Amino acid sequence: MAFDCKFYNALPDEAKLIRTEVFMEEQGFKNEFDEDDPRCVHAVIFSDGKPAATGRLFPPENGVCVIGRIAVRKSFRGKNLGAETVTFLEEKARELGAEKIALSAQCRVREFYEKLGYTAGGEVYSDEFCPHIHMEKLL
Secondary structure, eight states, rough: OOOEEEEEESSSSHHHHHHHHIIIIIIHHHHHHTGGGGGGGGEEEEEETTTEEEEOOOOOTTTTEEEEEEEEEEETTTTSHHHHHHHHHHHHHHHTTTTTEEEEEEEEGHHHHTTTTTTEEEEEEEEETEEEEEEEEEO
């Protein structure tokens, strides 16, 4: 299965589609799109030309980039595209001069990020109805 990653300086329709399916329809989030989307870089992974996964990257502040909204469409799961999306965003963060990545992980996927080298810190908190934890990784 061939896939490639494209970056966008504005929220593309492909990312909207993926995030709507995963976060709103599957997980029940209501406030998926926000005022941060216009200032983020958005990555979309295409698998055989179809939008399969997405994530966003905030511009670096004090050497730290924040990634978020990592999502893989149900029909493309199990193909390592979540990890690929994170890796592509980390590479973009390095290009932008970041030394560290921070993210807010749903607690249920904490282990996924730990396998990618992230460390959890702080207290568990709720975003909408879902428990999250802050995680970081040095680049």
